[in-house]
Amino acid sequence: MASILTVLFNGVAYGFLLFVMSVGLSVTLGMMNFVNLAQASFSMLGGYILVTAMQSHGLPFLVCLPIVFVLVGAVSVIVERLIFRHFYKTDDLTQVLLTIGLVFMSIAMATYFWGGSYQRFDMPSWIIGQKEIFGLTLETYRIFLVGFGAVMAVALIFGLERTQLGAMVRACVDNRRVAGACGLNTELIFAFTFAIGGGLAGLGGALSANLLGLDPNFPLRYLVYILIVVSVGGMGTITGTLIAALTLGIADVLGKYYFPQFGSFIIYLLTVAFMLWRPHGLLGRGA
Amino acid sequence: MSGIILETRHMRMAFGGLVIFEGIDFALRRGERHAIIGPNGAGKTTFVNLVTGLLKPISGTIWLDGQDVTRQSPQQRVKSGLVRTFQINSLFKALNPLESVLLALLERDGRGRIAWQKVAAEKQQIDEAMALLARFGLAGDAYTLTDSLAYGKQRLLEIVLALALKPKVLLLDEPAAGLSTQQGHEVFSQLANLPGDTAILFIEHDMNLVFQYADIVSVFAAGSMVLQDSPENVRKSPRVREVYLGA
Amino acid sequence: MSVMEPAPAAVSQSGHDYFATLARWKIWEILFWAALAGCYFVPEMDRMLMSRVIIWGLFAMSLDILLGYRGIPSLGHAVFFGTGAYVAGFCGKYGWSEPISALFFAMAVAAALGWLTGKLVQRVAGVGLLMVTLGLNLILFDFVLRSTDLTGGDDGLQGIVIAPVLNMFRFDIYGRTAFWYALVVSFILFIATRILVNSPFGLALIGARENPRRMITLGAPVEGDVSRAFMIAAAIAGAAGALLTQTTQTVAPPTLSFQRSADVLVILIIGGAGRLYGGFIGAIVFILLQDYLSSISPVYWYFWIGLLLVVIVSFFRKGLLPSLDALLQRFIKRKPDAPS
Ligand SMILES: Nc1ncnc2c1ncn2[C@@H]1O[C@H](COP(=O)(O)OP(=O)(O)OP(=O)(O)O)[C@@H](O)[C@H]1O
Ligand SMILES: [Mg+2]
Numbered sequence: 001m002a003s004i005l006t007v008l009f010n011g012v013a014y015g016f017l018l019f020v021m022s023v024g025l026s027v028t029l030g031m032m033n034f035v036n037l038a039q040a041s042f043s044m045l046g047g048y049i050l051v052t053a054m055q056s057h058g059l060p061f062l063v064c065l066p067i068v069f070v071l072v073g074a075v076s077v078i079v080e081r082l083i084f085r086h087f088y089k090t091d092d093l094t095q096v097l098l099t100i101g102l103v104f105m106s107i108a109m110a111t112y113f114w115g116g117s118y119q120r121f122d123m124p125s126w127i128i129g130q131k132e133i134f135g136l137t138l139e140t141y142r143i144f145l146v147g148f149g150a151v152m153a154v155a156l157i158f159g160l161e162r163t164q165l166g167a168m169v170r171a172c173v174d175n176r177r178v179a180g181a182c183g184l185n186t187e188l189i190f191a192f193t194f195a196i197g198g199g200l201a202g203l204g205g206a207l208s209a210n211l212l213g214l215d216p217n218f219p220l221r222y223l224v225y226i227l228i229v230v231s232v233g234g235m236g237t238i239t240g241t242l243i244a245a246l247t248l249g250i251a252d253v254l255g256k257y258y259f260p261q262f263g264s265f266i267i268y269l270l271t272v273a274f275m276l277w278r279p280h281g282l283l284g285r286g287a
Numbered sequence: 288m289s290g291i292i293l294e295t296r297h298m299r300m301a302f303g304g305l306v307i308f309e310g311i312d313f314a315l316r317r318g319e320r321h322a323i324i325g326p327n328g329a330g331k332t333t334f335v336n337l338v339t340g341l342l343k344p345i346s347g348t349i350w351l352d353g354q355d356v357t358r359q360s361p362q363q364r365v366k367s368g369l370v371r372t373f374q375i376n377s378l379f380k381a382l383n384p385l386e387s388v389l390l391a392l393l394e395r396d397g398r399g400r401i402a403w404q405k406v407a408a409e410k411q412q413i414d415e416a417m418a419l420l421a422r423f424g425l426a427g428d429a430y431t432l433t434d435s436l437a438y439g440k441q442r443l444l445e446i447v448l449a450l451a452l453k454p455k456v457l458l459l460d461e462p463a464a465g466l467s468t469q470q471g472h473e474v475f476s477q478l479a480n481l482p483g484d485t486a487i488l489f490i491e492h493d494m495n496l497v498f499q500y501a502d503i504v505s506v507f508a509a510g511s512m513v514l515q516d517s518p519e520n521v522r523k524s525p526r527v528r529e530v531y532l533g534a
Numbered sequence: 535m536s537v538m539e540p541a542p543a544a545v546s547q548s549g550h551d552y553f554a555t556l557a558r559w560k561i562w563e564i565l566f567w568a569a570l571a572g573c574y575f576v577p578e579m580d581r582m583l584m585s586r587v588i589i590w591g592l593f594a595m596s597l598d599i600l601l602g603y604r605g606i607p608s609l610g611h612a613v614f615f616g617t618g619a620y621v622a623g624f625c626g627k628y629g630w631s632e633p634i635s636a637l638f639f640a641m642a643v644a645a646a647l648g649w650l651t652g653k654l655v656q657r658v659a660g661v662g663l664l665m666v667t668l669g670l671n672l673i674l675f676d677f678v679l680r681s682t683d684l685t686g687g688d689d690g691l692q693g694i695v696i697a698p699v700l701n702m703f704r705f706d707i708y709g710r711t712a713f714w715y716a717l718v719v720s721f722i723l724f725i726a727t728r729i730l731v732n733s734p735f736g737l738a739l740i741g742a743r744e745n746p747r748r749m750i751t752l753g754a755p756v757e758g759d760v761s762r763a764f765m766i767a768a769a770i771a772g773a774a775g776a777l778l779t780q781t782t783q784t785v786a787p788p789t790l791s792f793q794r795s796a797d798v799l800v801i802l803i804i805g806g807a808g809r810l811y812g813g814f815i816g817a818i819v820f821i822l823l824q825d826y827l828s829s830i831s832p833v834y835w836y837f838w839i840g841l842l843l844v845v846i847v848s849f850f851r852k853g854l855l856p857s858l859d860a861l862l863q864r865f866i867k868r869k870p871d872a873p874s
Contacts, residue, residue: 398734
């Protein structure tokens with residue numbers, strides 16, 4: 001009994017990681033219909049920035065996180081302004097090809113700068129080890145992840161529902177042309193959303209680095225999971241993304257724990273079945 | 288056999304909470320020239336979409352030539368002779384008019400799945416396509432990309448595509464929209480040349496065209512058919528003025 | 535517009551000529567295939583590499599039927615390539631060593647799978663479609679990787695025996711038989727595809743690419759056509775896979791990895807979709823570049839492939855062939871303007 005709860009908890013922690021990595025893509029997909037596979041590269045970049053800041057510059061873990069957020073956010077907004085914005089009107093496939101090209105480049109660049117092997121992490125002592133909660137023995141780091149992810153989710157949902165900025169973003173997701181016609185500066189809102197989404201992807205990468213391992217193939221390994229979360233959740237919906245991420249996280253951890261011989265097979269099968277059943281995802285709007 | 292070729296019985300339709308038809312009973316007779324008028328948003332286009340099967344009604348039935356076609360696919364209805372045009376041109380941008388019309392003819396004659404023989408071998412259909420284009424003054428543009436044709440010519444092509452299928456029932460959604468008065472009359476005089484038993488249902492905002500070419504007029508407004516009568520009576524009806532002014 | 539303007543015979547004739555010209559073999563096409571065949575006689579030509587180029591070209595051409603002609607992007611086209619490759623591998627392993635019949639069998643199995651895939655995806659579009667095709671690819675890859683008893687897992691199939699083609703030409707280490715076998719099979723399938731895209735069905739595929747809704751209102755079985763297109767494309771991709779197995783006598787999981795699906799898409803986009811030759815041109819560029827780059831920098835060559843992709847979609851959005859074509863057209867058009 002205790003063991004299944006522990007596995008469940010690990011699944012939730014993994015789910016929150018996936019949520020933080022994917023939520024930016026979901027919102028930008030809903031908003032400007034831009035299929036950005038390079039989201040996974042932003043996550044990898046976050047991981048490498050964390051490694052560099054902690055291992056080479058000796059900065060404390062908690063100080064590194066905001067640095068990662070800001071730096072990756074800045075990089076993603078630069079990429080958006082320089083490249084992506086010219087592709088908003090092209091079809092899905094062109095966007096896929098463009099961003100997969102960028103993923104290939106990012107993998108080679110990561111190899112060049114950080115080498116091809118897995119990175120070593122020395123996490124601070126307070127976050128290593130285990131804690132007893134409600135009679136369960138849980139890893140401290142995963143507890144931290146769940147707390148962090150939950151706070152992020154609440155903040156995002158609240159921010160989108162209750163703040164003026166959130167209202168503008170929602171207006172753009174609902175109908176970009178009308179929002180533009182109503183005098184909203186859609187370009188600025190896009191750039192801003194990209195920055196936040198990219199920053200979050202970076203954070204997701206940084207937080208997952210020591211759990212999932214970080215090497216230059218990180219984007220290719222997690223791209224599929226990010227895509228599953230976004231398309232199952234339905235693009236443009238934070239709640240949908242959250243539900244999909246948690247479900248996927250739990251299902252993946254449970255599956256690998258109880259049916260290791262099947263690996264990710266079941267996940268892929270369920271995803272395909274789900275997409276055929278609801279092509280627009282859980283909470284996505286039909287076109 | 289009755290004279291009715293197309294009929295809807297208690298057809299109900301809504302988009303989410305927006306009710307378009309409360310339950311509409313409509314009949315079109317063989318050889319009839321029937322106009323639908325009504326203010327913007329009355330549901331005229333939706334009516335055509337329902338009848339042709341691009342949309343499914345919430346309840347009610349649709350009858351074509353004495354058969355219940357409510358559950359039939361749009362393609363099956365086309366095969367039974369129910370053909371439409373679109374209010375907003377719906378063409379093949381990267382094809383030329385000859386290829387576009389040929390597509391329609393090949394589908395009509397059931398030759399569209401032939402994969403082992405060149406298009407050039409379909410001589411009879413190519414001749415017919417050329418003749419059709421020539422009849423509508425498009426022969427000179429047969430090889431021009433549809434996308435780069437002038438709007439008026441694209442509009443004509445939209446109608447030619449439907450005529451190519453030799454319809455028994457032709458539904459025209461504002462065929463003259465965007466055309467000059469002169470062009471509009473030309474289109475309608477061409478339609479007058481169709482075989483006498485072809486039923487034509489056309490949606491039209493230009494009252495002159497309606498009164499000149501329709502035998503009977505139906506007025507749609509706010510979820511129902513308000514009136515169905517001869518053009519003269521519709522012209523005189525205070526209800527119609529009300530509907531338009533009220534909208 | 536007069537009321538009755540019958541089509542003069544000349545107008546009608548021009549219609550026949552138009553379609554006849556479209557389907558006629560051009561000089562450059564003959565030159566292209568002659569040049570490909572001529573590669574065999576170039577001294578020091580790596581014939582194994584050239585047969586790989588041809589096989590990839592065939593594979594990319596099969597994707598062109600779906601993407602270029604029907605307008606369906608697929609992120610999982612390696613499913614069919616890999617199926618053909620493994621079926622041919624099983625044949626060779628379990629005693630069916632005659633290559634040509636095994637090739638047909640591999641095509642049939644891939645075609646069946648393609649038809650099923652078409653049935654599955656005919657109602658999804660956009661990102662959903664990309665996701666489903668990608669998902670199918672991952673499922674099959676995972677399955678093959680894990681069914682070690684059946685497929686040999688990571689190591690691939692061992693002990694594949696392929697008999698000489700027509701009982702005469704042995705597959706040798708110099709790739710002589712491999713080259714001709716790949717070229718002849720690819721050429722035959724190319725001709726079949728060429729007939730297909732110039733047929734009424736080919737026109738119907740383009741019509742559905744341009745405007746599926748209008749095709750429906752013309753009475754075309756648009757959804758069925760998706761299955762048919764998938765079936766044909768899958769059969770040809772399966773043939774390409776089988777060719778690879780038979781010419782190399784090996785088959786391993788990478789033949790049906792997502793990476794392979796991405797690569798073939800890249801190849802087609804580099805060459806240009808909807809042109810029939812885009813796949814072959816793309817394969818020549820991609821495989822030779824890959825061969826060259828990976829020999830000078832085995833670690834970083836993917837950077838250049840990525841960059842190439844970005845440059846292509848940024849500046850030659852339709853691929854190399856159409857861009858060159860447009861340039862040529864401009865050049866030809868300008869000529870009459872020149873003072874005479
Ligand atoms: N797919 C749809 N989803 C939601 N609402 C729709 C849809 N199609 C039409 N409507 C709504 O249904 C109503 C009827 O639309 P319809 O296009 O049938 O009107 P119409 O009579 O053809 O108008 P017009 O004269 O402007 O062409 C309108 O209020 C329209 O906004
Ligand atoms: Mg309308």
